Amino acid sequence: MSIISIELAQKLIYSIKDIIPYGLNIMDQHGIIIASTDESRIGQTHNMAIEAIQNGSTTVVRVSGNGMKPGVNAPIYYQEKICGVFGISGNPDETITFVQLVKRLIELMIEQEAAQNIRRVSQQLKAQYLNEWVWRHTTYSDNFISDGERYGVQVNKPRCIAIIRLSAPLAMESRLHTFYENNSFDDYCLHITATRYVLILNTMQPVSAQLSQVLDLAPSAQVAVGEPHEIIFLSLTQAQAAIRLGPLLYPDRQIFHYADVWPFDAMLYGMTHSENYRGRPEDRDRWFTEGDAQLLKTFLAFVNHSGEMGVAAKNLHIHRNTLSYRLEKIRQLTGRDPTIYIDAFLLLCDYVLHKTDQRADQPKA
DSSP states (O other), rough: OOSSHHHHHHHHHHHHHHTTEEEEEEEESSSSSEEEESSSGGTEEEOOHHHHHHHTTTTOSSSBBBEEEOOEEEEEEETEEEEEEEEEOHHHHHHHHHHHHHHHHHHHHHHHHHHHHHHHHHHHHHHHHHHHHHOOOOOOOOHHHHHHTTTTTTTSSSSEEEEEEEESSSHHHHHHHHHSSSSSSSOOEEEEEEEEEEEEEEESSSSHHHHHHHHHHHHHHHHEEEOOOOHHHHHHEEEEEEEEHHHHHOTTTTTEEGGGHHHHHHHHHOOGGGTTTTOHHHHHHHHHTTTTTTHHHHHHHHHHHHTTTTHHHHTTTTHHHHHHHHHHHHHHHHHOOSSSSSHHHHHHHHHHHHHHHHHHHHHOO
8 A cells, every 4th residue: 555645646746837937746655657657657656766766866867768757866865764756857957956945845745744644544443433323332342442541531520411402513513523523522422313413522521611612513403302321322312302302392402411201201101211210319309318307298298189289288287388398408409400390200100119119128028
């Protein structure tokens, strides 16, 4: 395989043929002409190029003969090895300066193209690794972890998955890729469909700040977020549920959290889709652990009486203002407002899940 690609050689000839008024040729490491101002010569063997390669030095022809014309041919080097030859036909006294300048230009462009190719291959391998990581169902082996380290990816950091749905993907694609190739959050971006991207988020950084950055890049996007998991495929399935159900339940929002849709996911698709919901247990259980039996009793009474404040307060034998205070206390502890129907439903689901967990942890008689 030639170090100097035919495409690069032709590009060089086309770029300089109008500047340097001589016949120009570029030969590969075997002395075969791969680009020329005289296209009929492409594919022919250039004898003076072969001599330049064998001697490792510039060759000069001053008199025509044996099928050769006056000119200068200089070997092209890449990583201290000859990879081709550049030649100019014409009076050597006039062309030798051009040869050395263009030869160095070609060497610089070869180095640049090689670096770009290495970077491109590295990016492709990294993208393949990230794709395998996202869809991997099982625990991460030592080999898988060390493979990630080669690409600068630390799979053992706390992570969650976000799915971005774009309304104008072509306009946003390059912006997203550019940002996530150089972001400071240690996040990664994968393109999975024409309108959807997967983000692997580092949850050691504030997730809210990372999501705000997404909306700064793509103001019309919708973003769905799964909960942190050691196996990020579980977070991916949650983000998929959130992007599926979130816009239906919360049409005025742009960001949808699995924590806000998981009961609906369970009802519609079965617990196999949501049995791994144990996200943010410190938030979900806070009102059970930091609250007291009085708050729980108040909430259940409020729900059982269809949210009618007067009836619930009377049943609890408390003043209506006391009921309002307790409901506000629940909102402060959980982030959910019991007077909002969906929030009350989610709180009730959290309560049932909490009690189910407690029963599962008790020893069987």
